[in-house]
Amino acid sequence: MKIFISVDIEGVTGVTSWNETELGHHEYAWAREQMTKETIAACQGALEAGAKEIIIKDAHDYARNLDISKLPKEASVIRGWTSSPESMMAGIDASFDAAIFIGYHSAAGENGNPLAHTMDSKKCTWLKINDEIASEFTINTMIAAYHGVPVVFLSGDEMLCENSKKLVPNIETVAVKSGVGGATFNIHPERACELIRKGVKKALQNIDQCKIEAPKNPKLEIRFSQHEDAHKAKHYPGAKLVDAHTVEYQAKDVLDMITARMFIL
Numbered sequence: 001m002k003i004f005i006s007v008d009i010e011g012v013t014g015v016t017s018w019n020e021t022e023l024g025h026h027e028y029a030w031a032r033e034q035m036t037k038e039t040i041a042a043c044q045g046a047l048e049a050g051a052k053e054i055i056i057k058d059a060h061d062y063a064r065n066l067d068i069s070k071l072p073k074e075a076s077v078i079r080g081w082t083s084s085p086e087s088m089m090a091g092i093d094a095s096f097d098a099a100i101f102i103g104y105h106s107a108a109g110e111n112g113n114p115l116a117h118t119m120d121s122k123k124c125t126w127l128k129i130n131d132e133i134a135s136e137f138t139i140n141t142m143i144a145a146y147h148g149v150p151v152v153f154l155s156g157d158e159m160l161c162e163n164s165k166k167l168v169p170n171i172e173t174v175a176v177k178s179g180v181g182g183a184t185f186n187i188h189p190e191r192a193c194e195l196i197r198k199g200v201k202k203a204l205q206n207i208d209q210c211k212i213e214a215p216k217n218p219k220l221e222i223r224f225s226q227h228e229d230a231h232k233a234k235h236y237p238g239a240k241l242v243d244a245h246t247v248e249y250q251a252k253d254v255l256d257m258i259t260a261r262m263f264i265l
């Protein structure tokens, strides 16, 4: 069994402020450590379920967060950015049996996490796919589905975990925290790791129940906080300005959608 894991940091237990997510900031060290621990827990669960190969995409900011020396030997890590449309899913292809997301967070336009955002926290007010607010979970699950890979497990904030079931009804989730205003209510770091290990092991016993179809002709809409960013984005071939801050793109398929996203956001 070959497993793909994409790891972010804003949905790791405890993480509450942008300072804690920033490489080199003095408040960042423990957050990076907990991100690594939750990833190790996911690997342990996968190995207990029979995984033989694990590819991990470090998918936050500079993508150089995980302490790879602490990960199990069966795991390989993709650090930095490939500059390709898959972005947080770089490395995914049809050879994987399942995908897992760790440390994921609510979308821009939602209030389930003080650090809620979608791809670019400064530029994007919200991103919609087929008229629904889409999170990084939504986009990345569609990328996995495009390659025929089911997303079986998610850990992150409670609102994202609840919303994930609209796209993948049988997904196994672990909410390690909830967001209220600028605050987070967090479970203990060791408990988060225990729940993730057990949850991943269970999820990998029900891979087929998490298979979904990738959308055929996804419509992408992005609302920018600055109108000049919308003005720039409308020059992407096929993109249309909907109003001063919003651009729409009717994609042929998921790959076409994420290629547009890469250039306009």
Ligand SMILES: [Zn+2]
Pocket (backbone or CB within 6 Å): 008, 009, 010, 059, 060, 061
């Ligand atoms: Zn992030």
